[in-house]
Amino acid sequence: MNQNLTICFVRHAQSCQNASLEYRQEFHEDDPPLSPLGERQALALARRFETGGIDRIFSSTLLRAAQTAFPIAEKLGLRIELLPELMEVKTRIAGTPAHLLCASVPLCVPCNGGKSPTGAGCFLEEDSHEQRCLRAKRAIDYICRVCHEDDKVLVVSPCAFFGYLLRYTLGLSLPESFCWAVDNCAVTQITLRKDDIPIVVTANDAGHLF
Secondary structure (H helix, E strand, O other): OOOOEEEEEEEOOOEHHHHOOOOOOOOOOOOOOEOHHHHHHHHHHHHHOOOOOOOEEEEOOOHHHHHHHHHHHHHHOOOEEEOOOOOOOOOOEOOOOHHHHHHHOOOEEEOOOOOOOOOOOOEOOOOOHHHHHHHHHHHHHHHHHHOOOOOEEEEEEOHHHHHHHHHHHHOOOOOOOOOOOOOOOOEEEEEEOOOOOOEEEEEEEOHHHO
């Protein structure tokens, strides 16, 4: 990761499943939409960055992640680049198929690279700790490869996979039992520096929600 790049990692806003709410519409338990509170959280996230400063937005192919990214993409006139590698752990699906997600969430576009070996929308076997580490590496390496020097990017990820992304970004070798707690719609900002150690600017910052 030999470049200067700022990455704002964001856990998706509250989903219907997080809120334990019952809705009449049907959705897969591993790919629920945002709850009403989650929609308000996504708007608050957009207000945090509404003055600009975000150059690109990457999102998991999970519906709740893309919906979290939409308000900020709309405010800044950016696309939501769907990166299948940003999938949750212990899930039975690889998210909503990209063509359906692009149809239901405006501004979504499939990434040109970083494709999941399983393909979006298919059922997954349980991936191992080592496979998750490799998945995080592929995601971050892809983002670093396609972004420009000094870009600031937003990466919307599900909760349990969050720690794997931070492990690789910070160069940490941690056991599988390590858990990185993160709140819905909180921001963890890390600046990668060429030929130097990365800087953690903020960690699990949810001040924009209050």
